[in-house]
Amino acid sequence: MRRQVLLGTVGAVLLVGAGCGIPVASDVRVDGNRGTATEAGSGNGRRSEPPTRTASGSDNEAFVRNFLSAAAGESDRAYERVTKFVAPEYKSRLQVKQGSEVGFTVVRLQDQVFTFNSDSTTTVKIKVQQVGLLRANGTLAPPVATETEYEFKLRSAALAGAPDDERAGLYVLDPPNVLLLSDVALQQYYQEETIYFWNSDRTRLVPDQRYLPQAVPSERRVNEVVKWLVAGPSDWLRPGVVGLPDRTELINNATGANNRWEVNLDMSGEDQTRIDQLITQIAWSLGDLRGELELKIRNNAQPVQDLSARREAKPLYPGTESPQRFCVYEGSIHPLDFAGEPSGAMPLVPATNRNIVSAGFGRSDGRILAAMVVAGGKGRQRLAVGAGVVPVAVLSGRTEYASISRPVWLRTVDDRPAQGLVVADGQLYRFDQAAMMYPVPINLPSVEVTAVATSLDGQRAALIAGGRLYVAAVNLDGGVSIGPLRQVVTSLTSLSAVDWVGEDRLVLAGSAGKPAIYEISVDGAMETPLKTDVGAKVTHLSAYPANRTVSLPSGALMYEANGVAYRSSPFDRIRPEQVLNINPPPAGVRPGNPSAPFFLY
Known part of the structure; x- marks a missing residue:
């Protein structure tokens, strides 16, 4: 893009x-x-x-x-x-x-x-x-x-x-x-470019951020992008994606005239499925380019493809439903009602919708994925997980922890058992649909992890560990492995929360002298203040990642600070009257505060 x-x-x-x-x-x-x-x-x-x-x-x-x-x-x-x-x-x-x-x-x-x-x-x-x-x-x-x-x-x-x-x-x-x-x-x-590589099982394209000098003539852009694809992914992304076959080379330069581009590659393994996937990969890596692509493999031309039609036929991400907002209100999850946005029904079985501290929901292959942090005894917390059609039944984990972060899902494009990531007592864990938790090793010994977020493609994660921000590729072959970690430089300190707000953008809470929320590129090069004086430490942060499949809703960022929930665009407090399906408090009793807001998408 x-x-x-x-x-x-x-x-x-x-x-x-x-x-x-x-x-x-x-x-x-x-x-x-x-x-x-x-x-x-x-x-x-x-x-x-x-x-x-x-x-x-x-x-x-x-x-x-x-x-x-x-x-x-x-x-x-x-x-x-x-x-x-x-x-x-x-x-x-x-x-x-x-x-x-x-x-x-x-x-x-x-x-x-x-x-x-x-x-x-x-x-x-x-x-x-x-x-x-x-x-x-x-x-x-x-x-x-x-x-x-x-x-x-x-x-x-x-x-x-x-x-x-x-x-x-x-x-x-x-x-x-x-x-x-x-x-x-x-x-x-420089112009920001997003090119794409297939994940390890070739079911989804994964973004990879690049920079192209503005001085490069527009007619050379196709050539530069194809050269990047041939050279392979960024180092930190490599463990989670696959590049083109070894010894793939560009034969001459990519050429174009009258909105028709010719790319000639010397590429081994002329499997038609792989060639078709390469056409999709090139089409999305030239995400705003219109016209036709003629791909040749060792001078053998493939059928000419319309780039826009290919992108429409092969979307980056499944699903076309707009995101829905939810929050926790007095221990139960409730939908939020904002003008102009869809508001969904509660997807949980009512009997399980209680004692909830925070939650992470998702959609995958027609299923609803639900993960909740539930209050246990003596101030302890445990994880509860469910996946299926509405209403979703939930299984509760047995192990309790002093604290558990907001759980997040690793999104897939098929019906494989869903998995997610969560932080409990400073350790990163993988969880499954049975609410079982398994430690995920990261190469940061003796460092406490405090937050985790996963990208829309399900192949990248952002972590806050030891007070620093990291990103890493996620590999789902034979389980879940993460890394190696790449530290992302930011001018914020005392980092407290992170989420993905775009394909290659993060939203980050920390301190810039005062509690603040910044948007930051996944490589740390670009950072922009979104709110420079939040007023209190942000303890919960949730965003909807902008993408080309579903248009961005207004105010696709919500957070909690000092026990109060807010939404962005503009930054407004989320009020009890915006919470659906709650009973009004008795006369003279102040209503509770909505907390832990999140998106279902």
Whole structure:
């Protein structure tokens, strides 16, 4: 799925500077506030190439901002673009790499300090958070660099002894020996792409996030996407998906004219079923491209496929029903009633709908999947699970725990026994339809897990463990295995809750000085504040992941903080009168608070 970075949320913006009139040798501290881009954009409002060295004139702050954008674009010219910002006598400090070895060190700028020196240079110290390493194949890998601060100097490019000429611009002295790229530049000069790989049993496509430079001509996009598919999935996703057969190669470049694209592959194993699956994979990896695809295998043409028709015939996710909202009210699950949204009947057997703390429901192959955390004796909790047609009977687990997180399901596209994930007393567990719980090993010894969420495709999970955010592929072959874990960088601290709000987007609760809720990309590159002052720690969070099968409802995020439930768009308190099938309290008695809201989809 091709879309603008930070789709549907408040965009990140660039650093703005402080005032003028600063004496020599003084310190200027510039906060990490972000303003608008440096120059006017292209036809779609975004530039494809970063600004030149002289675009900022003698403005130190604008120059640094542009320097942290200079590498953006196609990797084969990255060093050429960056060295134009570097003083001639310092160009050799950059160790030039070629081809697949080229990588951009993506950083989140947190602070910058300018010190004006007596020799007419300016020392710049920038404090950063390492976000990741952007590779030539469009993947953002975990950070390799560990620096939290970079220091370099600036000097005017005007000739010595001549009056200062703003048009001459500035130069960097003693630059860092890496290609730095700010997260803002990643947003501004790259297009987010979502390509897809089949899961291990080839029943579902799984998203994989990539970045394509805006400078790449549109006619080359098909070629770049096919090259990514041939090269295989991102490292962290690899355990849960399958790539194309070994030694698959692109024969010549993908070509296109008049909305017809030709892709020629040298691919072993010419099984027609696999070829048909590859056509579906390419169609979804070019998710907004209309026209026809002619796939050739060793120059042997397959029937021409209409891309839009293929996507319509082979949807990414099963089911076309809109999500329904539920909550827990005084120990029982009840549907919520919001104008313009469907409200469903209670799918549980009434006798089991009591003493409930939280729940996770789902739909799968005509069945309702229900998992509840039920209050036990002496403040303990246990898991109750059921799956089937409405009304669903529930089996209750026997083991009780001090605390259990909201349970989540691993969604499948067939009638295999349903499984889910849950956290109990700091340990991650898999559960089945009989409410049996089995420990799931993760490679984080002695670290407490506090939250888990699963993606719409059922092949990826997000975890909060040891106060940090992780994502991992899920493999369902012979049970459930997770990992290896990839840590996702975020500026939030004291993380408390997470869920999937899109194919490659998470919604995360934590602290940004105050309790806050952010939207964050699955690789951590892009984060957007959704609510910066929640007022209390978020203890429960549920979202409906945006996808192309069912349109997004209004306010597809609900949470609980300080015992009160809220919905988003706008952020409003969920009121008792929005809870269906409850008895009004006696006169003079205040109604209870809805809690633990969740979606059924």
